[in-house]
Amino acid sequence: MNLLYVSSSLFGDQGKSSQLADHFIAQWQQQNPGSRVTRRDLAANPIPHLDGAILQANMTPADKRTPEQQALAAVADEAIAELQNHDVLVLGVPMYNFGISSTLKAWIDAVARAGTTFRYTANGPEGLLKGKKAYVLAARGGAYQGTPNDTQTPYLKTFLGFIGITDVTFVYAEKLNMSADQQPQILAAAKAEIDKLISA
Ligand SMILES: Cc1cc2nc3c(=O)[nH]c(=O)nc-3n(C[C@H](O)[C@H](O)[C@H](O)COP(=O)(O)O)c2cc1C
Numbered sequence: 001m002n003l004l005y006v007s008s009s010l011f012g013d014q015g016k017s018s019q020l021a022d023h024f025i026a027q028w029q030q031q032n033p034g035s036r037v038t039r040r041d042l043a044a045n046p047i048p049h050l051d052g053a054i055l056q057a058n059m060t061p062a063d064k065r066t067p068e069q070q071a072l073a074a075v076a077d078e079a080i081a082e083l084q085n086h087d088v089l090v091l092g093v094p095m096y097n098f099g100i101s102s103t104l105k106a107w108i109d110a111v112a113r114a115g116t117t118f119r120y121t122a123n124g125p126e127g128l129l130k131g132k133k134a135y136v137l138a139a140r141g142g143a144y145q146g147t148p149n150d151t152q153t154p155y156l157k158t159f160l161g162f163i164g165i166t167d168v169t170f171v172y173a174e175k176l177n178m179s180a181d182q183q184p185q186i187l188a189a190a191k192a193e194i195d196k197l198i199s200a
Contacts (some may be wrong), residue, residue: 003086008091008107020092053072089134089165134169135150138152144179187193
């Protein structure tokens with residue numbers, strides 16, 4: 001069981017989503033000794049936003065790419081191979097301006113590739129990344145869970161399902177910026193939920 005942790009907090013390891021992910025990984029490693037954990041830090045090493053040249057390079061078969069296209073496509077190729085090679089995906093997901101971070105969106109744009117992570121069939125789209133489990137650790141200043149303003153939950157469920165990852169569990173730490181006094185309790189409650197998930 002290998003775990004890929006994709007982080008995107010602007011606050012690095014101090015980010016609340018990062019703190020939840022660190023806790024998750026520490027507990028998970030105890031339960032899965034000897035497993036490999038890979039971290040992709042999108043805030044420290046952002047993936048370039050998708051543009052026309054990158055899209056063209058990504059869509060060109062590897063043996064037909066020009067040297068320039070090979071360099072452009074290498075970023076997404078690597079992100080896809082990394083995702084394919086891990087069993088468990090942990091996304092640290094801050095809420096910024098009512099959505100996911102732009103760096104996480106850039107990662108999603110990189111790993112969504114027709115014929116590789118999904119394909120279209122006569123019966124509709126089919127996700128090609130089967131048998132994986134994902135955990136989304138969401139940190140938010142306000143409270144959105146279960147309301148129409150929670151854009152992150154349906155979006156991430158839809159996207160992950162589209163590429164074949166249908167087993168997705170969300171853990172939320174909300175109201176983090178509503179009262180500084182409450183922060184430790186909110187984080188402790190989310191960590192306790194993580195402990196339950198991992199020991200289940
Ligand atoms: C640029 C920016 C935008 C934010 N926008 C929102 C928002 O739209 N809704 C919200 O509830 N919190 C918002 N927040 C608060 C964050 O969700 C909160 O700080 C959370 O802890 C971020 O996760 P992180 O600590 O892992 O980075 C914002 C914070 C920043 C820095």
